[in-house]
Amino acid sequence: MSASQAREAASPLQLCRIMRPDDANIVGNVHGGIILKMIEEAGCIVGTRHCNTQSGDRGVAALVRVEKTEFLFPVFIGEVAHVTAEITYTSKHSLEVQVKVMAENILTGAKKLANKAALWYVPCSLQNVDKIMQVPPIKYASAEQEEEGKKRYEAQKMERLETKARIEEVVPPPPNPEQHTVGFSQSSLIHLVGPSDCTLHHYVHGGVTMKLMDEVAGIVAARHCNTNIVTASVDAINFHRKINKGCVVTVTGRMTFASNKSMEIEVLVDASPLMEKGKEKYRAVSAFFTFISLDKDNRPLPVPPLKIDGEEEQRRFEEGKARYLHNKAKRLADKEAAAHQN
The missing domain is CATH 3.10.129.10 (Hotdog Thioesterase)
Structure with a gap:
């Protein structure tokens, strides 16, 4: 056309x-x-x-x-x-x-x-x-x-390809992990995809998957803080592959970074066909959720520091810190731009 x-x-x-x-x-x-x-x-x-x-x-x-x-x-x-x-x-x-x-x-x-x-x-x-x-x-x-839209299109296309290339396995937490460690709050939810979760064409609605992801991320944040928590933002959610009716999905959340006011939680969705022989588990969706802790009057509370153990957790922590600082700088820039417009 x-x-x-x-x-x-x-x-x-x-x-x-x-x-x-x-x-x-x-x-x-x-x-x-x-x-x-x-x-x-x-x-x-x-x-x-x-x-x-x-x-x-x-x-x-x-x-x-x-x-x-x-x-x-x-x-x-x-x-x-x-x-x-x-x-x-x-x-x-x-x-x-x-x-x-x-x-x-x-x-x-x-x-x-x-x-x-x-x-x-x-x-x-x-x-x-x-x-x-x-x-x-x-x-x-x-x-x-149109040009601004094209720039956004090229950027998201590149990020989706990069995310797909760095898919990694989820390691189960150790037995009896110490409080405020990654293993202590790591959580998983297992869900069988039924007809009510799906489009007319038998694959899962994206909104259904996102709701499950937010639930798991919220459990992780609540376990870490033991307080009322709310979603503050969600970084890009990448849908790598469709999830079909009859699949068992495992939604896993783990802490990657904590500042004094917020927590970043990586959420990974893996799908496994239940009735189809020879079909292996695959990574379907991935994202980073940010939560904050609130008191009974909905005022922000300090977040307990995240205790890091090992090189992999340290790597994820540093990557999370970089995202946190980038997002903080962007919020300040947007705030200043809005002030100049007024």
């Missing part, structure tokens, strides 16, 4: 629903995994709609990567979450969807930007989910907007 045939992007999708008690974590805030699931559902809908505006084969948008996701404010039970998803870039075989979550207190009318994320999808044919279809191009407001 030529540039002259580029289409207007599908209208931004807007979803909203009230947060119910079954959306809460054990201390009453809306579970971070619920927010991630809502973000992915909105992205999937707007992406699938756009990919089916062309003639020919029908397809569905499959999630391949979620960029760093900021949890700016907690969402509470009784508030209404407004989720807006908009396509902001398309390549030949993928599209970027940017999503924002506004939380509304319907008693006072007050609204706050609670979350924002960028997700990448590829369209898979309904006839064969392993076949990647072409994406209809969109019109851009300016050449600069």
